[in-house]
Amino acid sequence: MNFQEFSNADPVIVVHVICGLCAFIIGPIALYSNARQALHRAAGYLWVFSMILLAGTSFFIDGLKAFGRFGPIHLLSVLTLWSIFEAMRQIYQGNMILHRRIMTNLYWYGLVIAGLFNFLPGRLVNRAVLGDARADMGYVVIISGAVCLLGWHLKDRRKFLARAAVAGGRKF
DSSP states (O other): OOHHHHHTSOHHHHHHHHHHHHHHHHHHHHHHSOTTSHHHHHHHHHHHHHHHHHHHHHTTSOOOOSBTTBOTHHHHHHHHHHHHHHHHHHHHTTOHHHHHHHHHHIIIIIIIHHHHGGGSTTSHHHHHHHTTTTTTHHHHHHHHHHHHHHHHHHHHHHHHHHHHHHHHTOOO
16 A cells, blocks of 8 residues: 555545544653643643544544444544543643543553554555555564553553552562
8 A cells, every 4th residue: 555545545534544643643742741841731732632533533434333333442432532531620620640640541552552453454554554565564563562562561560569669668
């Protein structure tokens, strides 16, 4: 598949992919910049807007249909919209810790994992990025991404356990 074929795809799919790429690129800037800087707020609003469009356009993409027009992936879209609502509600209530946790989890577990599954052979993103000849390399991308996510999760878990141990007077 080449760019010409991708540009001739359904406009909803094109918007969906562009929003996904924008959210993927902008997410770390919003998540890991200083929360008191204007950059964090601007990147955050752009990321939220991209995620809302990403979730919204998914309702218009035909895929695995299990419940009428909708499939299991649409549950992720509903969860995404709810998570954004809840995260914004938390920040307006002043709960920055829960806001950060929701947004970080949404980025890593919602956006990145869902994005990895787009590399399954036969999917549009797989064909656009890897081409038809190397479609099976999508499994390598998925496994590599899963290993990176697992490493990030375990590193974050070790930091959490170390903080809990210090607070509880224990050493791990």
